[in-house]
Amino acid sequence: MSLELTINEAIKTAMREKDKVALDSLRAVKSQILLLKTEAKGADVSAEQEIAILQRMIKQRKDSYEQFVAQNRNDLAEVELAQMKVIEQFLPAQLSAEELEAEIKKIITEVGAESLKDLGKVMGTASKTLAGKSDGKSISEMVKKLLS
Structure with a gap:
């Protein structure tokens, strides 16, 4: 199953469970995938491109997390960390x-x-x-x- 379909199913699950953090994270991923498809003008999006999107989103959240921690904004840092964990679920297993x-x-x-x-x-x-x-x-x- 493609990443887009997997994300759509996860969005439905998050909506049913009323998981706001997961829902926000998954909608952001879906938005980035749709943006990539639009830029590709109908061409199929490769798995490598999808992985690159997820990695970029995780890196953004990691950077935000570090900035929030440095500014003693633990409330915002926790949100970024939770979103990072949701997005990481869709990446292939990372090497030790x-x-x-x-x-x-x-x-x-x-x-x-x-x-x-x-x-x-x-x-x-x-x-x-x-x-x-x-x-x-x-x-x-x-x-x-x-x-x-």
């Missing part, structure tokens, strides 16, 4: 640090990287290979750690 390290070691071997000079080659391959399984920041940090 150990799994990420193993995958990146494999990629480093494949591209023949030896030092930080090869960071771009490794990041390009890793970003495509691990899309949806880990966020870009974690990938970047692990690549830098392994290449240095």
